Amino acid sequence: MDLTFWQYQFRIIMLGDSTVGKSSLLKRYTEDLFLESINQTVGVDFYVHFLEVEPGVRVKLQFWDTAGQERFRSVTRSYYRNSVGALLVFDITNQASFNHIKEWHDEVCERVQPHKVLFVLVGHKSDQDAKGERVVSREDAVKLAGQLGVPYMEVSAKTGQHVREAFELLTRRVYQGLLSGEVELQEGWDGVKCATPQAPHLQRASLIQHSTDPKKKCCS
Ligand SMILES: Nc1nc2c(ncn2[C@@H]2O[C@H](COP(=O)(O)OP(=O)(O)O)[C@@H](O)[C@H]2O)c(=O)[nH]1
Numbered sequence: 298m299d300l301t302f303w304q305y306q307f308r309i310i311m312l313g314d315s316t317v318g319k320s321s322l323l324k325r326y327t328e329d330l331f332l333e334s335i336n337q338t339v340g341v342d343f344y345v346h347f348l349e350v351e352p353g354v355r356v357k358l359q360f361w362d363t364a365g366q367e368r369f370r371s372v373t374r375s376y377y378r379n380s381v382g383a384l385l386v387f388d389i390t391n392q393a394s395f396n397h398i399k400e401w402h403d404e405v406c407e408r409v410q411p412h413k414v415l416f417v418l419v420g421h422k423s424d425q426d427a428k429g430e431r432v433v434s435r436e437d438a439v440k441l442a443g444q445l446g447v448p449y450m451e452v453s454a455k456t457g458q459h460v461r462e463a464f465e466l467l468t469r470r471v472y473q474g475l476l477s478g479e480v481e482l483q484e485g486w487d488g489v490k491c492a493t494p495q496a497p498h499l500q501r502a503s504l505i506q507h508s509t510d511p512k513k514k515c516c517s
C-alpha cells in the first residue's frame with residue numbers, strides 16, 4: 298500500500314503564546330519524540346501526518362508551526378489563511394497564556410473570513426499538575442471552552458498523554474464538518490484539498506454519497 302496516498306488534505310495551524318509547547322506537541326504527534334530543549338522554530342516549519350478517519354478514507358494532515366513570530370504577536374495573515382483547523386494551546390502553568398486564548402481565537406476567526414476554522418482547546422503540560430505547578434484550573438478551562446463552543450483536552454508532549462487523542466479529535470471534527478457541509482470545499486482555498494479536484498457542487502454531492510458509503514472515494 299502506498300503510504301503517501303490520501304483522499305483529503307487538511308491544513309492545521311498551531312496557535313498560542315510562545316513557549317506553551319506548540320512545536321513539542323507537533324514533534325510528539327508526528328515523530329513520537331520529546332526534546333527537553335527543542336530548537337526555536339526557524340522559518341515556517343511544517344509537519345505531515347497521515348490518519349485514516351474511517352476505513353478506506355486517508356487524510357493527509359499538514360501542520361503549520363509558527364517561527365517564533367507569536368512571541369511578538371506578529372503572526373502574518375498568510376499563516377492563518379488556507380487553514381481549516383487549529384489547536385488553541387495554553388500552558389496550565391502559565392496564566393497569561395490562558396488569558397490570551399480568546400484573543401488568539403478571535404484573531405484567527407476574523408482573519409480567515411469568509412472561511413471557517415474548527416478548534417480544539419488544549420491545556421498543555423498536564424505532567425506539571427502532579428508537581429503542584431498548575432495555575433489554571435480545569436474548571437476555568439472547561440468554562441472558556443464552553444464559551445468558545447469548542448472541546449477541551451489536557452495533554453502532555455512530555456509524557457505523550459492524550460496528544461494523539463487531541464489531534465485526532467480535531468481531525469475528526471473537520472471530517473465531520475465536511476460531511477455535514479459545515480466546512481465547504483472552495484476553489485482557491487487550500488484549507489481542505491481533495492485528491493481529485495472537480496466542481497465544488499459535485500464534490501459536495503460526492504461527500505454526501507460518501508457519508509453513506511465510506512468505501513466510496515472522495516470526488517470519485
Ligand atoms: N513539562 C513540560 N514541558 C514541556 C512540554 N512540552 C514542551 N515543554 C517545554 O516547553 C518549552 C517550550 O516548548 P516549545 O515546543 O518550543 O514551545 P512553542 O514556543 O510553543 O513552540 C520547552 O522547554 C519544552 O521542553 C510538556 O508537555 N511538559
Ligand SMILES: [Mg+2]
Binds near residue numbers: 319321338362365
Ligand atoms: Mg515553536
